Structure formats: structure tokens, C-alpha cells
Amino acid sequence: MNPNDLNERKLQILQAIIADFITTGEPVGSRSLSKSHDMGISPATIRNEMSDLEEMGYLTHPHTSAGRVPSDKAYRLYVDELMDTSQLDEADKQKIRTKLLESRNELDSTIEHAAQLLSDMTNLTSFVLMPRKDESKLKYINFLPVDANTVVLMIVAEDGQVMNRAIRLSSPYTEENLQLMSKVMTHNYMGKSISAVMAMDIIDSFTNDMESLSTLAADVVPSFIKTLEKMLNADLVMNGYSNIFSLPEFSGDMQKTQQFLRMLEDKNRLTDVIVNRDKGVMITIGDENSEDMKDLSLITADYRVNGELVGRLGVIGPTRMKYGKVTSVIKYISDNISQTFELRENNDVKEENNDDGSREDDG
Amino acid sequence: MNPNDLNERKLQILQAIIADFITTGEPVGSRSLSKSHDMGISPATIRNEMSDLEEMGYLTHPHTSAGRVPSDKAYRLYVDELMDTSQLDEADKQKIRTKLLESRNELDSTIEHAAQLLSDMTNLTSFVLMPRKDESKLKYINFLPVDANTVVLMIVAEDGQVMNRAIRLSSPYTEENLQLMSKVMTHNYMGKSISAVMAMDIIDSFTNDMESLSTLAADVVPSFIKTLEKMLNADLVMNGYSNIFSLPEFSGDMQKTQQFLRMLEDKNRLTDVIVNRDKGVMITIGDENSEDMKDLSLITADYRVNGELVGRLGVIGPTRMKYGKVTSVIKYISDNISQTFELRENNDVKEENNDDGSREDDG
DNA sequence: TGTTAGCACTCATGTGTTGAGAGTGCTAAC
DNA sequence: GTTAGCACTCTCAACACATGAGTGCTAACA
Numbered sequence: 001m002n003p004n005d006l007n008e009r010k011l012q013i014l015q016a017i018i019a020d021f022i023t024t025g026e027p028v029g030s031r032s033l034s035k036s037h038d039m040g041i042s043p044a045t046i047r048n049e050m051s052d053l054e055e056m057g058y059l060t061h062p063h064t065s066a067g068r069v070p071s072d073k074a075y076r077l078y079v080d081e082l083m084d085t086s087q088l089d090e091a092d093k094q095k096i097r098t099k100l101l102e103s104r105n106e107l108d109s110t111i112e113h114a115a116q117l118l119s120d121m122t123n124l125t126s127f128v129l130m131p132r133k134d135e136s137k138l139k140y141i142n143f144l145p146v147d148a149n150t151v152v153l154m155i156v157a158e159d160g161q162v163m164n165r166a167i168r169l170s171s172p173y174t175e176e177n178l179q180l181m182s183k184v185m186t187h188n189y190m191g192k193s194i195s196a197v198m199a200m201d202i203i204d205s206f207t208n209d210m211e212s213l214s215t216l217a218a219d220v221v222p223s224f225i226k227t228l229e230k231m232l233n234a235d236l237v238m239n240g241y242s243n244i245f246s247l248p249e250f251s252g253d254m255q256k257t258q259q260f261l262r263m264l265e266d267k268n269r270l271t272d273v274i275v276n277r278d279k280g281v282m283i284t285i286g287d288e289n290s291e292d293m294k295d296l297s298l299i300t301a302d303y304r305v306n307g308e309l310v311g312r313l314g315v316i317g318p319t320r321m322k323y324g325k326v327t328s329v330i331k332y333i334s335d336n337i338s339q340t341f342e343l344r345e346n347n348d349v350k351e352e353n354n355d356d357g358s359r360e361d362d363g
Numbered sequence: 364m365n366p367n368d369l370n371e372r373k374l375q376i377l378q379a380i381i382a383d384f385i386t387t388g389e390p391v392g393s394r395s396l397s398k399s400h401d402m403g404i405s406p407a408t409i410r411n412e413m414s415d416l417e418e419m420g421y422l423t424h425p426h427t428s429a430g431r432v433p434s435d436k437a438y439r440l441y442v443d444e445l446m447d448t449s450q451l452d453e454a455d456k457q458k459i460r461t462k463l464l465e466s467r468n469e470l471d472s473t474i475e476h477a478a479q480l481l482s483d484m485t486n487l488t489s490f491v492l493m494p495r496k497d498e499s500k501l502k503y504i505n506f507l508p509v510d511a512n513t514v515v516l517m518i519v520a521e522d523g524q525v526m527n528r529a530i531r532l533s534s535p536y537t538e539e540n541l542q543l544m545s546k547v548m549t550h551n552y553m554g555k556s557i558s559a560v561m562a563m564d565i566i567d568s569f570t571n572d573m574e575s576l577s578t579l580a581a582d583v584v585p586s587f588i589k590t591l592e593k594m595l596n597a598d599l600v601m602n603g604y605s606n607i608f609s610l611p612e613f614s615g616d617m618q619k620t621q622q623f624l625r626m627l628e629d630k631n632r633l634t635d636v637i638v639n640r641d642k643g644v645m646i647t648i649g650d651e652n653s654e655d656m657k658d659l660s661l662i663t664a665d666y667r668v669n670g671e672l673v674g675r676l677g678v679i680g681p682t683r684m685k686y687g688k689v690t691s692v693i694k695y696i697s698d699n700i701s702q703t704f705e706l707r708e709n710n711d712v713k714e715e716n717n718d719d720g721s722r723e724d725d726g
Numbered sequence: 727t728g729t730t731a732g733c734a735c736t737c738a739t740g741t742g743t744t745g746a747g748a749g750t751g752c753t754a755a756c
Numbered sequence: 757g758t759t760a761g762c763a764c765t766c767t768c769a770a771c772a773c774a775t776g777a778g779t780g781c782t783a784a785c786a
Contacts (some may be wrong), residue, residue, distance in 0.1 A: 029749050044759050047750070065749045065766040106528070106589070139509075146502075146523035154517070154525065160509040162517065164525040165469070226469070242628050245621040254617060258608040261624070265605050392778050407730050410779070428737040428778045 012039060013049050014058055018070045018078050022320055025248045027067030072286035075319055079283050083324040088332055092121065100336050107305065110340065111237055114313060114333055119240025122326045124317035125264065129274055130235040131309035134195040136161060141185040143178045151178060153223055159306055163231050167223045177216050184213065194228050236271045238264065249318045263292055274300060274312055281331060286319045297321055301330045303337040368419060375402060376412050377421055381433045381441050385683055388611045390430030435649035438682055442646050446687040451695055455484065463699050470668065473703065474600055477676060477696050482603025485689045487680035488627065492637055493598040494672035497558040499524055504548040506541045514541060516586055522669055526594050530586045540579050547576065557591050599634045601627065612681045626655055637663060637675055644694060649682045660684055664693045666700040
């Protein structure tokens with residue numbers, strides 16, 4: 001069951017099969033394999049090995065007279081042991097850095113650029129999850145007058161996030177009450193995290209506080225809670241869903257394409273899946289995923305903003321994908337986002353970035 | 364060329380063909396037509412009429428031995444003269460009202476609900492354009508301290524819109540400068556519309572103003588401009604793109620499906636198209652659209668917010684769509700949004716809504 | 727003169743057949 | 757343990773063919 005079951009030659013053959021299948025998408029036969037990869041053994045021998053590999057669960061057979069196709073288990077082995085994750089050349093890296101630096105101080109557009117880069121460079125569907133905000137601490141809460149019946153609620157967090165929402169009041173406010181409200185709420189919630197505030201019994205803590213605010217509070221509190229909810233809600237940006245049409249596994253199979261796109265359109269579900277993945281680079285292959293993604297693979301990685309707020313990005317596509325290249329791209333982009341949005345003394349963004357641990361000093 | 368060319372019977376036949384084709388998607392033949400719509404004439408007669416209609420450009424022939432298919436011109440006639448736009452029953456109306464009232468005071472979710480309703484009820488791809496903000500007048504501009512090198516720029520408009528953006532400064536600010544900056548900018552731009560401010564020479568007006576602010580201004584002004592740009596940018600919400608898979612014109616034709624989805628994925632282009640349409644309910648059919656949508660139809664309508672800010676919503680789908688039903692739905696939804704967000708003395712939202720001009724008092 | 731029945735003709739579609747090609751598994755020889 | 761040879765399997769594309777829906781035309785009819 002573990003790779004040690006496989007002798008050197010079997011590994012070599014398996015790797016060759018995976019490599020061929022990943023590039024062509026066609027089941028690979030013993031004959032064509034012996035041609036493309038000269039490994040000094042005849043097709044017949046390869047057939048024997050293939051037969052063994054199939055028995056061990058690494059290969060499957062679409063039908064008797066077809067070539068072999070790697071199983072999910074084979075991809076797992078490939079990803080864990082065989083693949084090369086340093087497949088980014090300097091041109092690719094340059095492209096990523098340039099694009100991300102274009103919008104260095106605007107998180108939103110950086111996120112969008114990242115999604116774009118990711119789908120362009122992998123030719124898959126990419127997604128980027130906005131940073132999580134559960135642990136953002138509130139700094140102050142403000143109400144701004146708009147017109148006789150409308151005010152804007154503004155919530156500012158310590159990390160600089162601001163959320164706002166217009167509120168229609170059922171009765172007119174006084175300037176005085178508005179300010180009092182701001183003060184009371186700021187006092188109550190300052191320094192607390194969003195999730196902590198959500199856990200509090202907000203309405204109660206209010207009616208106890210000040211009788212005179214009760215009518216205003218009745219209007220304001222529901223909106224306040226909804227706004228906090230919204231701040232928590234992870235926003236998912238997607239890109240390149242029409243890339244699948246260039247993949248043979250989809251372009252011949254309407255059913256499959258439809259299923260894929262319907263799955264993508266259920267954003268809540270997808271967000272859920274992505275949010276609940278492990279930290280760091282995570283690759284799940286085929287049936288390692290839930291039922292509705294059981295012939296897809298998902299690769300995700302995290303990025304940091306201000307050293308803390310954590311978002312996630314990744315791609316989704318058929319199990320036959322260029323794991324090495326894709327993983328390299330994802331890693332490089334996520335590292336780069338993190339680096340761009342790292343807290344730093346001065347405002348200069350380092351344009352150098354290494355993903356292999358070694359440091360090079362300018363060039 | 365105009366409908367008067369058509370005698371009563373031709374019109375009747377044309378309408379029957381369109382009706383049949385819209386529901387089945389199959390070319391309709393003389394024989395099956397005479398069966399489904401008993402109009403007291405034989406298939407042969409119908410054939411003669413069909414032949415005339417084809418000559419006049421209302422029908423086409425996929426191939427010799429196929430039935431007739433309505434041309435874009437026929438749909439145009441249908442939409443202008445024949446269709447019935449009061450196809451919403453009370454249950455549908457109820458559904459729309461309920462859904463939209465769920466989020467009556469939150470523009471964003473109302474917009475999303477509207478898009479959802481629209482795609483669900485029409486089984487097409489829907490879109491909603493956020494309200495245009497060109498004419499929003501600025502109320503005040505504020506800077507909020509976040510940390511030593513970061514401030515949040517906040518722009519509040521008279522209509523209650525708030526936009527904000529974190530800015531990293533190249534050198535630390537003083538509380539004093541920040542407040543001065545707020546004052547100067549508010550003084551300069553208060554009461555002006557966003558588009559008017561964009562037209563001003565912002566940098567110049569600044570350096571003239573205060574020498575001491577110049578370094579701060581250098582950091583802040585570009586972000587200010589970008590934020591204004593963002594406020595102007597119409598945001599497009601889409602829904603139901605996978606609905607096309609249930610339509611026979613797409614589900615048999617990968618090429619077409621791909622083209623459609625690629626077209627949708629170019630949001631900027633699509634936004635452009637939608638923004639530049641006429642006011643009110645607008646229907647464009649087939650080749651009335653630009654090249655890349657030449658076998659699609661587009662139906663849009665406007666909605667108002669606070670009696671002024673105007674957004675747009677609609678659907679896109681094959682020329683074979685239920686124009687009557689779809690138009691009714693779009694109209695009803697847009698009227699309902701407008702009504703929900705109308706400025707009004709009290710906060711109660713009227714739950715009654717008529718789209719046919721007559722009034723019914725709770726029945 | 728408009729309407730209709732009859733008939734020959736046209737295509738798209740579905741089905742069955744066939745052959746080529748790629749690949750396997752087995753056996754026997756090296 | 758490795759390889760050549762061979763029979764066998766299965767997919768796929770091409771082709772022929774029948775079917776059926778539909779048309780256009782002509783001639784007869786009311």
C-alpha cells in the first residue's frame with residue numbers, strides 16, 4: 001500500500017504513465033509508453049508491470065483494449081513523492097510579481113488580479129477567498145446622519161477595515177442620541193473581536209444601558225448584527241470557469257460540464273468547502289473530495305495580510321492536472337500576496353521573492 | 364415590411380408558430396401546427412401561408428424538409444404586437460414581493476435576491492446592475508487613523524453611500540494634518556457630484572491650498588481618485604448561468620455553450636452593453652444585438668432607488684424565450700425594487716403593487 | 727379563386743455493419 | 757526475468773440504409 005511496495009522500475013513506469021496521461025489526456029498503452037520514454041525494456045515487460053500496478057490499485061482500465069489511466073491513488077503518490085514543484089521559470093515569476101505590484105496597496109484588486117493570474121497560468125478555474133475577519137478587533141462604531149430618517153452605521157476595525165450600511169429609522173433621530181449611541185456602542189465593543197461581539201447578547205446589554213436609546217437601538221441593533229455577519233462572511237472571487245472548455249475531459253461531455261458549472265454556481269457550498277480545508281498547501285484528489293467533486297482535484301494555499309488575517313486561494317479542475325506546475329504557481333502567488341501585504345516599517349514593497357528557501361540579494 | 368402586410372390569418376398562423384416553437388424548440392411543420400392549434404384550415408393551406416411568411420422574412424427553414432422557425436423579424440413583430448405581458452399570476456407576484464421584502468432595507472441583498480428571482484422564474488441567466496452613482500453629491504470626506512502608517516479614507520455621499528479605503532502612507536501623519544486634510548477636502552468637494560469632482564484638477568487645487576499638506580496629499584490624492592472611480596464603476600451581479608444547460612439549443616451544442624459562457628465571463632464588456640441600453644423596458648432580439656450576441660436576446664428594465672439613483676436589471680438567453688412571461692417578471696421585479704426603495708414619509712413599505720394600472724384594494 | 731388532397735422529393739436522424747487500430751493477456755521460447 | 761508472437765477485445769469512424777417529418781407542386785374541388 002505504501003510507495004515502498006514499488007520497486008524502482010515500477011515507480012519509473014508509473015511516473016511515465018502519469019506524465020504522459022497528464023499531457024495528452026489519452027489512456028497510455030505499453031507500446032506508446034516504450035516509445036515516448038526509452039527505458040530499455042520491451043512493451044511486453046511494461047505490460048507485465050502495468051498489470052501489477054493495476055492490481056495494486058495505481059492504474060485502471062477504461063475497457064479491456066484501452067491503455068492505462070492513473071487512479072486517484074496514483075496521483076496521490078505522484079503528488080506526495082514524485083512531482084516537481086519548482087516548475088516556475090523566471091518569466092512566470094516576473095509576470096506574477098508585476099501584476100500583483102500593480103495594485104500593491106489595494107487588497108480588493110490584488111485579490112482579483114491573483115485570481116486572474118491563477119486561472120490564466122494554470123488554465124483552470126481559480127478562486128480566492130477574502131481574508132477571514134473573525135478575529136478582527138473593533139475600534140469604534142459611528143453613526144453618520146444622512147437625512148431625516150436615515151443614518152449610516154460605520155464600523156471600524158483595528159486593522160483598518162471599515163464596513164458601513166445605511167439604516168432607515170422608524171422615527172427621526174436627534175443628533176444627540178446618535179452621538180450617545182456611538183459612544184455607548186464603542187465603549188461596549190471596543191477591542192473585542194467580531195466573533196466575540198457576535199456571541200454577546202447585544203440587545204440585552206442595551207436595554208439595560210440607557211432607556212432613552214431604546215427606540216433608536218431597536219432600529220440599529222439588527223443592522224449592526226447583520227453588518228457584523230457580513231464582515232465575517234467570506235467573499236469568494238472566481239475566475240476562468242470557461243477554461244474547462246479547452247479540456248478534453250469536459251469538451252466531449254456535456255453532462256460533466258454542466259455538473260461542474262452547477263457546482264461552481266453554488267458559491268456558498270464551495271466557500272464552505274474551501275474554508276474548511278487544512279492550512280498551508282493542501283491538495284485533494286478525486287474521491288478524497290466530497291461526492292460532487294469526486295472526479296475533480298482541488299489545490300489550495302493560504303496567504304496572510306498584515307501577518308494575521310488569513311485568506312485562501314486555489315484552483316479546481318479535473319484530476320488530470322499539472323500538479324507540479326499548478327502547485328508552484330499557487331505557492332508563488334500566495335507567498336507574494338503575503339509578502340506584499342506584510343506589515344513593514346517603510347512602505348517599499350520588496351520586489352524580490354523566493355519560494356525555495358534560499359535567499360538571493362538582488363539579481 | 365410592417366405588420367399591416369399581414370392579414371388576420373397570416374398573423375394568427377405566425378403567432379401559433381412562434382408559440383409552438385417557443386415552447387418546444389423544434390421547427391414546427393404545417394401538419395403538427397394544424398393539429399395543435401385547430402384553426403379550421405388544412406395543412407396544405409397552412410403550407411401556402413407559411414411559404415408567403417417565409418418570403419416576407421418572418422420564417423426560415425433550417426433545411427428543406429424541416430419545419431419553420433421564426434426569424435428575428437418575427438420575434439420583433441411578436442414582441443411589439445402580439446405578446447401578452449400580463450402573464451404573472453398572483454402566486455408569482457406574491458413570491459417576488461415576499462423575497463424582496465425579506466431584505467427591504469439592504470440594497471445589496473435586495474439586488475442579489477432580485478437577480479436570483481429573475482433567473483429562477485425565467486430559467487435564464489439574469490443580471491442586475493448596481494445603481495449608477497455619477498450624480499451622487501459628496502457630503503464629507505474623512506480620514507480615520509488606523510496605525511502609525513495607515514489611515515482609512517472615507518467618502519460619504521448625500522444619499523447615504525459610504526466608500527472607504529485603507530491607505531498606506533509613505534511617512535507618518537500627525538493627527539492635526541489628518542483633520543486639516545479632512546476639512547480642506549470636505550470644503551473643496553462638498554455638494555459636488557462625483558463626476559464633477561473627477562473632472563476637476565484635484566492635485567493642482569491641492570498644492571495651491573496648503574504647503575504643509577503636500578506630502579500627505581501626495582499619498583492621499585491618488586487613492587481618493589481611485590475610490591471615486593470605484594464609486595462610479597457599475598457593479599454587475601449575475602445569476603443562473605448554468606440554466607442554459609436545460610435549453611435544447613445549448614445542451615446539444617458545446618460550441619455554442621462555450622461561446623455563451625465566455626461571453627458572460629467578460630464582465631466589463633457585458634456591463635458596457637447593459638449600461639448603454641435605452642431606458643425603460645428594452646428588448647433586443649438576435650441580430651439587433653452586437654455580433655457576439657447575435658443569436659441571443661436581451662431584455663432589460665430600469666429600477667430607481669430613492670427616486671433617483673438608477674440601476675438596471677435583465678436577462679439574457681436564446682432568441683427563443685418566453686418574451687411575454689419574461690418581460691412581465693422583469694417589469695414586476697423592477698417596479699417592486701423601485702417601490703421598495705422609494706423615499707417615503709413613513710417607513711412602511713406598501714405591500715400592494717399593480718403592474719396593469721388598475722387598482723385593487725386588498726383582494 | 728381560394729382551398730385541399732395527393733404525390734414525389736428532400737433531408738436529418740437513428741441503426742446496423744464493417745474494418746481498422748490500439749491495446750491487452752497469455753504462452754512459449756530465450 | 758524478459759521478450760516475441762498471437763489471438764482476442766473493444767472503441768471508433770465510416771458507410772449504407774430505412775424511417776419519418778416536412779415541403780412544394782399539381783390538379784381537382786366548392
